[in-house]
Amino acid sequence: MRVIDLPKYDLKKEEIQKVDKAINKSKNKRGALIPVLQEIQRKIGFLPIEAQKKVASGLNIPEKDVYGVVTFYSFFTMIPRGKINIRVCLGTACYVKGGKRIIDRIGRELGINPGETTPDRMYSLQANRCLGACGIAPIIVINDKVCQKVDPAKVMDIIYSYK
Amino acid sequence: MVVKSMNKLRKDFLTHLKEEIIAENIERLKDKKFKIVVHMGTCGIASGADEIKKIVDREAKRLNSKEIEIATSGCVGFCSREPMFTVEATGKEPVIYHSLNKDKVKKIFDNHIIKGQIVSELEPILKDSKLSYFYKYQEPRVLHNKGKINPLEIKDYIREDGYRGFLKALEMNDPYEIIKIIIESGIRGRGGAGFPTGKKWEFCYNAISKSGLKYVICNGDEGDPGAFMDRNLLESDPHSVLEGILIAGLAIGSSKGYVYVRAEYPLAIKTLENAINQAKKLGLIGKDILGSGLNFDIEIYQGAGAFVCGEETALLCSIEGKRGMPRPKPPFPANEGLYKEPTLINNVETFSNIPQIILNGAEWFNSVGTDTSKGTKIFALTGAVNNVGLVEVPMGITLRDIVYKIGGGIRGDKKFKAIQMGGPSGGCIPEKYLDTPVDYEKIKDTGAIMGSGGMIVLDEDVCMVDIARFFMDFIQEESCGQCTPCRVGTRRMLEILERITQGKGEEGDIEKLEELGKMIKETSLCGLGKTAPNPVLSTIKYFREDYEEHIETKLSCRRLHRKEKVKKV
Numbered sequence: 001m002r003v004i005d006l007p008k009y010d011l012k013k014e015e016i017q018k019v020d021k022a023i024n025k026s027k028n029k030r031g032a033l034i035p036v037l038q039e040i041q042r043k044i045g046f047l048p049i050e051a052q053k054k055v056a057s058g059l060n061i062p063e064k065d066v067y068g069v070v071t072f073y074s075f076f077t078m079i080p081r082g083k084i085n086i087r088v089c090l091g092t093a094c095y096v097k098g099g100k101r102i103i104d105r106i107g108r109e110l111g112i113n114p115g116e117t118t119p120d121r122m123y124s125l126q127a128n129r130c131l132g133a134c135g136i137a138p139i140i141v142i143n144d145k146v147c148q149k150v151d152p153a154k155v156m157d158i159i160y161s162y163k
Numbered sequence: 164m165v166v167k168s169m170n171k172l173r174k175d176f177l178t179h180l181k182e183e184i185i186a187e188n189i190e191r192l193k194d195k196k197f198k199i200v201v202h203m204g205t206c207g208i209a210s211g212a213d214e215i216k217k218i219v220d221r222e223a224k225r226l227n228s229k230e231i232e233i234a235t236s237g238c239v240g241f242c243s244r245e246p247m248f249t250v251e252a253t254g255k256e257p258v259i260y261h262s263l264n265k266d267k268v269k270k271i272f273d274n275h276i277i278k279g280q281i282v283s284e285l286e287p288i289l290k291d292s293k294l295s296y297f298y299k300y301q302e303p304r305v306l307h308n309k310g311k312i313n314p315l316e317i318k319d320y321i322r323e324d325g326y327r328g329f330l331k332a333l334e335m336n337d338p339y340e341i342i343k344i345i346i347e348s349g350i351r352g353r354g355g356a357g358f359p360t361g362k363k364w365e366f367c368y369n370a371i372s373k374s375g376l377k378y379v380i381c382n383g384d385e386g387d388p389g390a391f392m393d394r395n396l397l398e399s400d401p402h403s404v405l406e407g408i409l410i411a412g413l414a415i416g417s418s419k420g421y422v423y424v425r426a427e428y429p430l431a432i433k434t435l436e437n438a439i440n441q442a443k444k445l446g447l448i449g450k451d452i453l454g455s456g457l458n459f460d461i462e463i464y465q466g467a468g469a470f471v472c473g474e475e476t477a478l479l480c481s482i483e484g485k486r487g488m489p490r491p492k493p494p495f496p497a498n499e500g501l502y503k504e505p506t507l508i509n510n511v512e513t514f515s516n517i518p519q520i521i522l523n524g525a526e527w528f529n530s531v532g533t534d535t536s537k538g539t540k541i542f543a544l545t546g547a548v549n550n551v552g553l554v555e556v557p558m559g560i561t562l563r564d565i566v567y568k569i570g571g572g573i574r575g576d577k578k579f580k581a582i583q584m585g586g587p588s589g590g591c592i593p594e595k596y597l598d599t600p601v602d603y604e605k606i607k608d609t610g611a612i613m614g615s616g617g618m619i620v621l622d623e624d625v626c627m628v629d630i631a632r633f634f635m636d637f638i639q640e641e642s643c644g645q646c647t648p649c650r651v652g653t654r655r656m657l658e659i660l661e662r663i664t665q666g667k668g669e670e671g672d673i674e675k676l677e678e679l680g681k682m683i684k685e686t687s688l689c690g691l692g693k694t695a696p697n698p699v700l701s702t703i704k705y706f707r708e709d710y711e712e713h714i715e716t717k718l719s720c721r722r723l724h725r726k727e728k729v730k731k732v
Contacts, residue, residue: 030502033484034467038426065485072486072643073467075426091388092583092619093545095633129470129637131427132391134545134619135206135242135552144429146209 006078009048018043019051023058032059033069037076046080074129082117082124084162087141091130094138101152102138103127109156123159171454177321177330180445184322196230197276198251199223202310204238204398205430210245215263219248222272231276237399239310241288241297243551249310250275259288297550300568302531302557304539305515308400314434317441320402326447328518332410333455341414342368345517347525349537354382354473354510355585355614356690357536357603363507366497367415370505377417378506381408381514382478383424383431386470387586388637390617392541393511395553397424397431400515401438405448405461407514410521412459415507420459423478425466435463470587470641474689475508477643488643489689510615512541532558536602540616546583547622549574556601563597566620577622581705585614587634587641588694590701591627610701612694626720627706628713632660634698642691649692652683656699666722668714673703 011019022039026032036055041047047070056063070076088094088103103125107113110123117124133139136148140155142162150158192198199219203212216235223231239247244261250271251257258281260271267285274280281287288294303309312319320326332341346361367377381404385393396404408420424432439461442448450458469487471477477487479501500506516538520528529537536558545551548570556565562582566572573579581591590611592599599605606613621630639653656679659672680696687693703710716723 031464031482031484034481035465038465038467068486069467069484073469075466075468092586092617092630092633093389095388096546096619096621096625096630129386129427129468130388130390131205132385132394132543133206133209133242134389134391134543134617136209136245137545139209146205148206148209 006049009050009080011044011048011050015044015051016054019054020058023055027059033061033066034073037066037070041076046077048078079115079117079124080121082122084122084159085124085126085143086159087126087128087131088114089128089131089133089137089139089141091132091134091137093134094130097138098152099138102140102150102155105152105155106159171456172333173454174330174334176453177326180318180321181324184318188322192232194229195232196253198232198234199248200234200236200251200310201248202237202239202246203235204395205428206242207238207245207247208430211264212246214265215246215248215268218265218268222268222276226272226276228276235313236310237312237314238395238553240306240395240553240555241294241550242545242553243549244294252279256290260285261288261294294550294571296571297552297554297569300560300564301555302539303555304519305396305403305512305541306400306553306555307519308403312400314399314401315437317402317438317445320400324522325402325518326406328521329406329409329413329447330453332413332521333453333457338368338414338416341410341521344521344525345414348520348528349525349532350513350516350520350528351536351603352510353512353516353540353615355387355588355612357613360509360513363497363509364411364414366495367417367505367507370498372504374504376419376502376504377415378501378504379408379411379415379417379420380478380482380501380506380508381420381422381511382473382475382508383422383428383511384466384473384478385425385428385511385615386473386641387588387615387617389543389545389583389586389619390615391543392553392616394428394431396511396515396541397422397428398434401431401435402442403515403518404435404511405438405442407509407517408461409448409452409459410517411507411509411514413457415505417507418458418460420461421464421482421501422461423464423466423472423482426468432463432465439463469643470637471643471689471691474691477689478508479506486643488645489691491688512616533600533602533605535604536613540601540613542616542618544570544618544620546618546620547574547577547579547625548572548620558602559600561598561600562592565601565618566597570620573620573622575622577624579620580623580625581621581627583611583619583621583630583698584617585612585694585697586617587638588612588690588697589614589617590697591621591630591705592701593705610697610704612697624724626664626713626724627702627709628660629664629720631699631702632657632664635660635695638691638695642695646686646688646692648683648686649688649695652679653692653695655679656683656696660699663710663713664720666713666717666719668710668717670714672714673707673710676700677703 052066056066114127201216247261350360351357472481472487477489481487496506541555550571635657644650
């Protein structure tokens with residue numbers, strides 16, 4: 001995803017406040033960039049370019065470095081997540097038990113690729129690295145709830161039950 | 164840092180506290196006949212342990228009995244049988260009930276709790292029952308608190324002699340004595356590479372810091388898919404990790420520790436935060452610990468999702484707030500680590516081992532194990548075995564024993580095909596090497612590595628080319644991109660593997676993979692690149708026929724698989 005492909009997003013007033021608050025909280029701490037970005041993402045759901053620019057000037061770090069960190073780590077996203085965020089674990093144990101079939105199925109049903117959000121911002125889908133719950137593989141995580149031993153044929157029922 | 168004021172050291176603090184806790188427990192439990200411990204780790208909760216806890220509460224209320232104590236604990240390691248609880252009756256062997264649901268809980272209350280009869284039709288785990296074999300061959304040392312303590316209660320940890328190892332280390336009043344014990348024990352890093360822990364400590368002890376600062380970092384960026392030992396330790400026994408970090412800080416003369424935890428482990432982070440706060444309240448972390456003059460602070464640093472950050476120099480970059488890019492070694496972190504100060508980096512499981520080594524001595528620790536690999540190792544045993552879970556075994560046990568005795572054999576009477584160890588840096592071990600003992604060197608000889616402890620058992624249905632493709636896809640995604648061989652080479656290997664698994668493989672592909680793999684291994688900078696081709700090379704070595712069949716038949720995984728099924732019928 002290139003910067004120019006991103007939809008333009010203007011921060012709302014209360015979002016600006018949240019961003020400023022996160023910056024001020026850790027301003028003078030060493031290595032503050034990642035915790036600040038994590039907090040902003042927790043509060044407003046994603047990291048629009050505007051917010052990154054504010055972080056850069058607030059922490060006195062070049063904008064390119066902020067962008068570099070945001071794009072390096074898989075937990076950061078510049079695309080807003082859906083109301084129902086679906087993460088599919090693709091660790092080894094989940095993979096051999098059908099994790100790939102699960103994510104393909106969901107993607108097909110919702111018409112999005114992993115990393116994308118439906119246009120109505122209802123669902124977003126992510127391929128996740130191993131969540132360490134291999135004993136109950138394959139798993140998916142809907143918002144923060146772990147669903148265990150998921151059957152690819154029934155996965156959509158689980159997802160739609162969250163509406 | 165030599166402890167300055169030994170005479171002020173509050174030596175009896177823990178002893179008094181422990182006595183108080185035990186007395187309190189006796190008082191509270193004196194009228195109780197039963198204790199029900201619901202096991203609640205990530206897997207347990209995902210399987211409905213929360214709901215089971217509620218039902219247990221309700222049932223106990225219904226009986227209106229003051230004779231039942233209900234408690235919670237971390238995971239007991241038997242993931243595939245969650246949710247579970249243990250019924251402890253005074254003077255009797257604890258009974259573990261597994262795979263619980265509402266009806267089963269009711270039945271247990273009606274029979275076991277009211278009538279005192281064990282509900283044998285639910286196949287509880289008792290001595291010599293079928294499922295007890297899962298525990299029989301294990302040696303719980305690091306996991307000795309499993310199921311016994313509530314991870315959210317520091318008092319439970321202290322009751323089980325927690326922080327005694329740290330106190331003993333303080334009393335030695337000579338940091339080098341501590342390091343000598345660690346060296347003597349022979350413990351090697353549990354994160355995968357197996358570097359002698361004592362040596363690492365000694366390097367840090369000797370390293371000179373210009374500013375006087377040294378750091379201790381606990382590496383909890385457990386990124387190998389299929390590994391969850393560290394998650395479990397942080398969730399179920401967080402204080403053992405903190406105690407290990409404290410001892411390390413004391414030994415090398417540091418006053419600041421970080422625990423780097425991956426963002427994928429929310430429960431571990433929450434539990435650890437709580438543990439740090441409790442330890443601070445009791446004065447076990449912070450300023451002038453137990454009156455010894457020692458200052459030590461521990462902070463959690465949450466990862467942001469990058470596999471390469473498990474590599475120590477990349478992890479340092481990440482804590483400094485940068486992209487996690489490995490750098491050349493030397494200088495090693497022991498001399499030039501976080502913010503260029505001497506830094507000790509050990510894995511979660513390594514730290515968890517430390518308190519017991521100090522408490523029980525080096526000889527106790529190395530009384531189990533092989534010549535070069537001492538102590539026990541925790542593995543996350545998953546995949547096609549009957550008993551999936553977290554197992555702690557003495558070094559030297561054979562892989563066959565783990566799969567067939569502890570794991571209960573292959574599920575669905577299928578044939579064993581391979582065991583994958585060491586995640587994306589490791590390899591697949593075929594049946595003919597199943598008698599290999601768990602030992603850093605012996606495992607390496609097979610082409611896999613000990614790794615951090617992921618052990619995924621694969622059955623005959625799995626296509627090894629697809630497994631190789633899976634790992635290469637993972638590595639390709641996670642390569643930090645600074646070295647060309649790793650960035651481009653892994654992509655080229657992935658393309659070839661994708662072609663083969665789609666049935667478009669060509670003559671010469673296998674040789675090309677071998678050549679690329681060798682080149683990437685030799686020319687990459689960090690551990691990620693140097694080991695990246697291992698899953699491919701080891702599957703070519705042992706399962707070349709899987710590759711050849713794909714290339715000859717020009718069939719994709721799915722078709723090849725279907726054909727085999729038809730053949731069998």
